[in-house]
Amino acid sequence: MPGTKPVPDIVVGRLPIYLRALTRLLEEGQQVVASKELAKRLGISSAQIRKDLSHFGEFGKQGKGYEVAYLRDQLRSILHADRTWNMALIGAGDLGHAIAHYMEFEKEGFRIVCVFDNNPQKIGRRLGKFEILDMAALPQKVREQEIKLAVVAVPAEAAQSVVDELVRAGVKAILNYAPATVVVPPNVHVQSIEPVMYLQRMTYYL
Amino acid sequence: MPGTKPVPDIVVGRLPIYLRALTRLLEEGQQVVASKELAKRLGISSAQIRKDLSHFGEFGKQGKGYEVAYLRDQLRSILHADRTWNMALIGAGDLGHAIAHYMEFEKEGFRIVCVFDNNPQKIGRRLGKFEILDMAALPQKVREQEIKLAVVAVPAEAAQSVVDELVRAGVKAILNYAPATVVVPPNVHVQSIEPVMYLQRMTYYL
Incomplete structure (x- = not known):
């Protein structure tokens, strides 16, 4: 039943x-x-x-x-896919750029509403239609924009600490593009995009 | 044992x-x-x-x-990860650009050696260090460069036919970035990068 x-x-x-x-x-x-x-x-x-x-x-x-x-x-x-979800994007490097311009998200109701980086050289600059924000502004933005989802596109070494910050700010689901395994508390969800692992899983058989 | x-x-x-x-x-x-x-x-x-x-x-x-x-x-x-694998990239759009510039592949021994598109406007142009090639040249390149792996970054509607072409050309493992389910014969491997599905799998719980 x-x-x-x-x-x-x-x-x-x-x-x-x-x-x-x-x-x-x-x-x-x-x-x-x-x-x-x-x-x-x-x-x-x-x-x-x-x-x-x-x-x-x-x-x-x-x-x-x-x-x-x-x-x-x-x-x-x-799946709660019949509504729009606001998302934060963390990381304004090459990968962040590609993600910000990936049309499938918006098409399926996942809307990036703000972009963060911790590099002072990037903060205040633009990524497409977004101003790149300081990570310090994360908790406030998460509250204001009711953000439950975040996309992580930072280097592997920074991934866990960024995920920890997201969890503290109240984000409940994280899509991780960093090539690193990240750990979250039981009430938070994480899924990782792992292209290299997918390739290795296939070359095993070749 | x-x-x-x-x-x-x-x-x-x-x-x-x-x-x-x-x-x-x-x-x-x-x-x-x-x-x-x-x-x-x-x-x-x-x-x-x-x-x-x-x-x-x-x-x-x-x-x-x-x-x-x-x-x-x-x-x-x-995992046969102790060698270098030549890969073909299919699709020279935004996603293809991001993939061609994704450093993790080369770092882990997965080397993109050629880029294909079927758009006459793109063929002959450059994507980074590559000249964008006509799909018609695929079988020859696969033979010459001993390509067993390919990365698919084409629109969803084109994904299955591109995968079919890759299989015919002798590619044995496909990393699919197109938002479409593709079917391959039993002797070919496919793994799909599915960011929207990963998000939906998480919003189920929110």
């Missing part, structure tokens, strides 16, 4: 994959989709898809498949 | 995390590390770390911990 016990995080991690596929189907004008078709598109078994979705309710009709728009709206609601 | 059956992919996926931590410890001048200390740094249990490493041999001495340099070298060898 939905809602009676916590959904495994691995299942939560697959919901955005389903959401993106449904959004694509909707753009293509498809109104109904069978779990088998979704399975083929995603390389995930149809049994797995049905089981994952069953954690959240009864979305499909036996033999009829899922209504694309309805299931998409439900997943958006479950 | 090491080598007798395939190591689960989830274990393989954690090896790069251990490798990076060991490299950091080595830089810090530490010669021996207990699994407990690694565990604390990484937020992975020490039992898990010992079990993961036991797939590949006996690296630690009971009660003495792991020799950092030795274990690091072993992991580099296991």
